[in-house]
Amino acid sequence: MSRGPLLFKDIDTPGLRSIDTYRKGGGYETLATFGQTSADQVIEVVKASGLRGRGGAGFPTGLKWSFVPKASPKARYIVCNADESEPGTFKDRELMEKNPHLLLEGMILAGYAIGSSLGYIYLRGEFEYIQQIIDKAIAEARAAGLLGENVAGSGYRFDLHTHLGAGAYICGEETALLSSLEGYRGQPRLKPPFPAVEGLYASPTVVNNVETLMNVPYILRHGAHHFRWDDPLFHDRLSARIIVVRDCEDQCRAIIQRDELLLRGQTKRTLSNDVPAMVRNNRGSQNFRGPRRRGIDQNGDGILPNNLFGLG
Numbered sequence: 001m002s003r004g005p006l007l008f009k010d011i012d013t014p015g016l017r018s019i020d021t022y023r024k025g026g027g028y029e030t031l032a033t034f035g036q037t038s039a040d041q042v043i044e045v046v047k048a049s050g051l052r053g054r055g056g057a058g059f060p061t062g063l064k065w066s067f068v069p070k071a072s073p074k075a076r077y078i079v080c081n082a083d084e085s086e087p088g089t090f091k092d093r094e095l096m097e098k099n100p101h102l103l104l105e106g107m108i109l110a111g112y113a114i115g116s117s118l119g120y121i122y123l124r125g126e127f128e129y130i131q132q133i134i135d136k137a138i139a140e141a142r143a144a145g146l147l148g149e150n151v152a153g154s155g156y157r158f159d160l161h162t163h164l165g166a167g168a169y170i171c172g173e174e175t176a177l178l179s180s181l182e183g184y185r186g187q188p189r190l191k192p193p194f195p196a197v198e199g200l201y202a203s204p205t206v207v208n209n210v211e212t213l214m215n216v217p218y219i220l221r222h223g224a225h226h227f228r229w230d231d232p233l234f235h236d237r238l239s240a241r242i243i244v245v246r247d248c249e250d251q252c253r254a255i256i257q258r259d260e261l262l263l264r265g266q267t268k269r270t271l272s273n274d275v276p277a278m279v280r281n282n283r284g285s286q287n288f289r290g291p292r293r294r295g296i297d298q299n300g301d302g303i304l305p306n307n308l309f310g311l312g
């Protein structure tokens with residue numbers, strides 16, 4: 001287990017943008033399993049990994065994919081949200097700039113899982129230089145037979161296109177993004193219907209953040225269990241942190257302390273001795289009140305009840 005950064009670990013490898021360097025590090029190997037792994041199996045692995053969307057809402061990725069109706073006669077789309085307009089955020093930009101093939105591999109896997117044969121990468125208007133990097137990567141992947149009529153010789157058809165927005169913050173919201181992608185003004189749509197049922201061109205669509213999609217190849221390569229424990233953000237715990245920060249500093253400090261111990265490779269048993277009793281015993285501080293009380297880490301394992309997520 002790596003217990004360190006996953007996506008940024010090899011980010012400064014010289015030449016990583018090129019398909020040859022990417023493949024030398026095991027890139028695109030997951031596509032060779034298409035023959036043996038069904039779309040449903042891919043969804044199950046991603047569900048089991050606990051991966052949650054990195055676009056803000058923290059919605060479970062595998063679950064989102066499973067909402068796409070299997071029987072729909074309409075085309076299905078996978079859309080990557082590369083708008084990243086939140087002031088001060090730059091993770092997606094850095095990842096795409098340096099490791100574009102990882103995004104492509106993640107999108108191919110996501111497309112396969114939901115039965116899509118076409119995907120779009122929606123970039124904010126200012127990311128024109130990144131569009132050029134990604135377009136080059138797409139061309140390389142097509143030339144290598146990893147995109148197109150017969151992905152990696154599996155018989156699966158899938159292609160990708162980039163699209164540049166006009167630089168409006170609201171276009172990061174998934175339904176506004178879809179309107180913008182269709183050529184309309186980027187204004188949010190009412191939900192339901194949710195994009196999984198009626199998204200791009202009123203067809204089933206999954207919208208996922210860049211970082212979310214980039215985690216998928218790792219999950220398929222190493223297995224759901226590894227991701228659960230290797231994920232440096234400790235996805236569940238990160239969400240726990242965000243919720244707790246809003247309400248109670250003490251609990252937040254305790255959870256961060258435990259995460260740090262975990263990252264240093266301590267065992268769970270050691271941790272349970274180190275985590276302040278307040279959290280272990282489910283006793284919130286005096287200031288911790290109101291409906292968010294549900295946010296207390298009830299089992300002392302850093303994982304909050306699922307119904308607490310959906311912050312975005």
Ligand SMILES: Cc1cc2nc3c(=O)[nH]c(=O)nc-3n(C[C@H](O)[C@H](O)[C@H](O)COP(=O)(O)O)c2cc1C
Nearest residue numbers: 053054055056081083084085172173174208209212
């Ligand atoms: C106003 C607003 C702006 C948003 N901006 C972004 C953004 O820039 N990038 C992003 O990935 N998600 C953004 N989101 C969240 C998306 O609507 C959507 O939940 C996300 O792309 C889903 O991807 P995920 O499941 O992988 O997290 C924004 C949401 C709102 C309400």
